[in-house]
Structures are given as C-alpha cells and as structure tokens.
Amino acid sequence: MQYNKKKHLKLLKSLHKSEKPRKILSDKEFLKLLESRPDENFFELEAYSAMIISHLHRENREQYFELIEKLLNGPINFLQLRKKHRAINDAGERLEAELILLEPNPKCEGFDDLIDKLVSLFNKYCQDPSLRESHEFSEEELKKLIQKIFIEMKERYP
Amino acid sequence: MNFNTAFAIALTSTVAYMIYFNWIQGFQLVHHYPPRIDEWGNVNNGGSSNVGGYKKRAGPKSITITGATNSGSERNLIQNVYSQISNLLVEGTDWEITAWSVAKHAHHGPDFGLDPTKYEMTQTDLDSISVNGLINHINQNGTLPNANYVKALQKRWKVFAEHKNVRKCGIQPVMAEDCHVVKHDRTRIFLPFKSDSEESFTGYQLTKNQFQNHDKNGIIGKNYKN
Numbered sequence: 001m002q003y004n005k006k007k008h009l010k011l012l013k014s015l016h017k018s019e020k021p022r023k024i025l026s027d028k029e030f031l032k033l034l035e036s037r038p039d040e041n042f043f044e045l046e047a048y049s050a051m052i053i054s055h056l057h058r059e060n061r062e063q064y065f066e067l068i069e070k071l072l073n074g075p076i077n078f079l080q081l082r083k084k085h086r087a088i089n090d091a092g093e094r095l096e097a098e099l100i101l102l103e104p105n106p107k108c109e110g111f112d113d114l115i116d117k118l119v120s121l122f123n124k125y126c127q128d129p130s131l132r133e134s135h136e137f138s139e140e141e142l143k144k145l146i147q148k149i150f151i152e153m154k155e156r157y158p
Numbered sequence: 159m160n161f162n163t164a165f166a167i168a169l170t171s172t173v174a175y176m177i178y179f180n181w182i183q184g185f186q187l188v189h190h191y192p193p194r195i196d197e198w199g200n201v202n203n204g205g206s207s208n209v210g211g212y213k214k215r216a217g218p219k220s221i222t223i224t225g226a227t228n229s230g231s232e233r234n235l236i237q238n239v240y241s242q243i244s245n246l247l248v249e250g251t252d253w254e255i256t257a258w259s260v261a262k263h264a265h266h267g268p269d270f271g272l273d274p275t276k277y278e279m280t281q282t283d284l285d286s287i288s289v290n291g292l293i294n295h296i297n298q299n300g301t302l303p304n305a306n307y308v309k310a311l312q313k314r315w316k317v318f319a320e321h322k323n324v325r326k327c328g329i330q331p332v333m334a335e336d337c338h339v340v341k342h343d344r345t346r347i348f349l350p351f352k353s354d355s356e357e358s359f360t361g362y363q364l365t366k367n368q369f370q371n372h373d374k375n376g377i378i379g380k381n382y383k384n
Contacts, residue, residue: 023268023271024268024271024272024273025271025272026271027313027314027317029271030270030271030314030317031317031321033271033344033345034317034318034321034323034324034342034344034345035323036323036344037323037343037344038343038344042343042344043373046366046369046370047370049366050366050367050370053365053366053367054367077289078289079285079288079289082288082289083285089365089366092366112365112367113367113371116365116367116368116371117380120333120368120379120380121382122288122289123333123360123379124333124379124382126291127290127291127294128291128293128294131231131232131291131293133232135333135334135335137382141382145382
C-alpha cells in the first residue's frame with residue numbers, strides 16, 4: 001500500500017469530529033470505548049498511521065542501536081528500550097492528533113516489524129530458571145535472539 | 159471489615175507465620191505453602207515446568223527450597239497471595255479469568271484504562287513488574303499489586319471478553335501458545351485464553367503494526383523455540 005498524505009489528512013480530519021480516546025477511563029467510559037466500532041475508513045487510516053510510526057522508529061534507529069548494544073553487553077534491563085518504543089508509538093499518535101504529518105521514507109518499510117519483534121521478546125523473558133515456563137527465555141537465549149534481530153536491523157537499515 | 163483490610167491482615171499473618179515456622183524448622187521440613195515473598199527468587203525447580211500449559215485445577219508442582227520441598231510455581235505463588243479473589247467466567251464460554259494471570263500482567267492495566275495511582279501503585283511499580291516479572295519485583299521489595307487493582311483489571315478483562323464489539327478470532331498462536339483470541343479493532347486490545355486450560359493468558363494493546371500483522375497472519379509473537 002502506498003502512502004497518500006492527502007488522503008491521510010482527509011481521514012484524520014473526519015476522525016477529529018468524533019471524540020478522542022482518553023487514557024484513564026472509568027468503568028462506564030471503558031464500556032463506551034468498546035461500543036465504538038471502526039467505520040469504513042478505519043483500516044486505511046490505521047495503515048497510514050502505521051507507516052508514519054514506522055518512519056519514526058527508523059529515524060531513531062541510532063538510539064535503538066545504542067540501547068540494544070547496551071543490553072547485549074550488560075545485564076538484561078530492557079526498560080529504556082521498551083520506553084523508547086512506546087514513546088515513539090505515542091509520538092506518532094500525538095502528531096496525528098495535531099494533524100502533523102510526515103512523508104514516510106519507503107526505506108523504513110519493515111523496520112517496525114523488527115523492532116516490534118524485538119520488544120515482544122521481552123514478554124517471554126524469565127530471569128529465574130526455577131519459575132521459567134517452557135515457552136520463556138533465559139538470559140542467554142534472549143540475548144542470542146536479540147543479537148540475531150540486531151544484525152538484521154543493521155544490515156537492512158544502516 | 160472491608161476486603162482490603164481482610165486481605166492485608168491475611169497476607170501479613172501468612173508471612174509472619176511462614177517467617178516464624180521457617181525460623182523454627184530451619185527449612186528442613188516439607189512445606190505445604192508457598193515460600194515467603196523474600197524467598198521467591200531462591201526456589202529451585204527440579205524439572206521443566208508445565209510444557210503444555212496449565213491444566214485447569216492442576217495440582218501444585220514440587221519445588222525445592224534450600225533442601226526442602228515446597229508447593230509452588232509462579233502460578234501457585236501468585237495464586238496464594240490472591241486466593242481471596244475468585245476466578246471469573248466469561249459468559250457463554252468455558253474461559254476463566256484467573257486472578258493470578260491478571261496480577262502477573264498488572265503492568266498492562268493502563269491499556270485497559272486503569273489508573274494505578276488510584277490503587278496506591280505507581281507507574282514505576284508497573285515498569286518494575288514489566289521488566290522483572292511480578293515475583294522478582296516483590297523480591298526486590300517492590301509493591302505488591304493492590305488486590306482492588308487486580309480485581310478491577312480482572313473485571314475489565316471480563317467486560318472486554320464479553321462485549322459484542324470484540325471479535326472472536328478463533329484459536330491462534332500467541333507467543334507460541336494456542337489460544338482463543340478476542341480482539342477489539344478500535345482500541346487494538348487483545349485478550350487470549352489458553353486453548354488447553356481455557357484460562358486467561360495475557361492482555362494488552364497491540365501496536366498499530368502488530369495489529370495489522372495479526373489481521374494478515376493471525377499470529378501474535380513468533381515461536382522462537384522451534
């Protein structure tokens with residue numbers, strides 16, 4: 001799918017008429033949020049948004065690389081990396097909310113897949129061997145997988 | 159007496175009893191309760207844990223603590239702390255929302271609109287649970303997720319799973335576990351239930367990219383073990 005800035009802006013403007021989602025919700029507000037259903041343009045809008053966010057992730061790759069190297073060469077602490085990942089996702093949504101759009105570089109395609117994959121690995125890490133489930137990783141296994149993704153990132157997105 | 163007070167008294171009594179008992183026995187006897195919180199990180203499990211996922215009403219696993227046998231896995235340890243919170247059934251299914259799985263994923267509460275500060279918890283507590291896991295978070299003197307917070311998040315999971323606008327995606331792999339997956343398009347929140355045990359597994363908001371990939375391939379999290 002090709003990025004179309006004009007269409008993206010148009011879709012965002014139409015969305016702006018509806019209520020913006022809030023972060024903290026009462027039980028009633030949460031239920032109301034679930035009542036909301038995607039309209040016909042929702043999936044196209046989500047695809048454009050994902051492209052902008054992928055662009056932001058790639059543009060910050062040096063910072064990611066630095067954090068990944070720190071993780072590989074020291075003790076496992078992925079909080080900074082996870083926070084960076086979340087902050088960039090949030091930043092993309094904030095830009096959209098203010099109707100500030102970027103022109104995604106086609107070279108960024110796939111970078112978000114790799115960074116999402118890497119961050120998802122943390123959900124499967126269990127530092128304590130006595131509590132580790134069969135599907136969970138030890139530090140050694142986790143570092144090996146991070147290394148593999150890191151090599152691919154550096155090769156594809158120098 | 160409200161639930162929080164009862165919970166705090168029960169927890170304090172259990173820990174005090176365990177400290178006293180372990181002091182008297184020097185850990186030489188067989189224990190039939192979980193280790194005290196500050197020993198959770200020192201347990202040694204003799205075998206691989208639960209390859210096929212937890213079975214409903216499965217018995218406790220044997221865990222050795224400094225030479226003694228103790229009943230407790232991650233599940234049991236957490237479950238014992240929140241034993242006063244009942245599991246919730248998702249209407250129209252056999253799926254159960256267990257208090258222990260909700261507590262284990264307490265760090266995802268804000269994805270469901272919960273404010274941790276309303277429950278005497280901070281974002282730092284949630285960050286610590288997310289990085290260290292709940293048990294190591296407690297071992298490192300972290301705050302135990304408030305029982306009311308666990309109950310509120312459990313209720314949100316139930317409301318979510320039962321809502322008419324939440325899509326039932328069928329059985330799909332989630333981090334290499336076969337799960338019944340339900341997902342809400344607008345919020346990108348998903349909730350999986352393990353297909354073998356029918357128990358809740360996790361629940362959080364997918365990124366836009368993960369959401370689209372899941373729509374295309376029906377997979378969440380690659381299976382790196384095979």
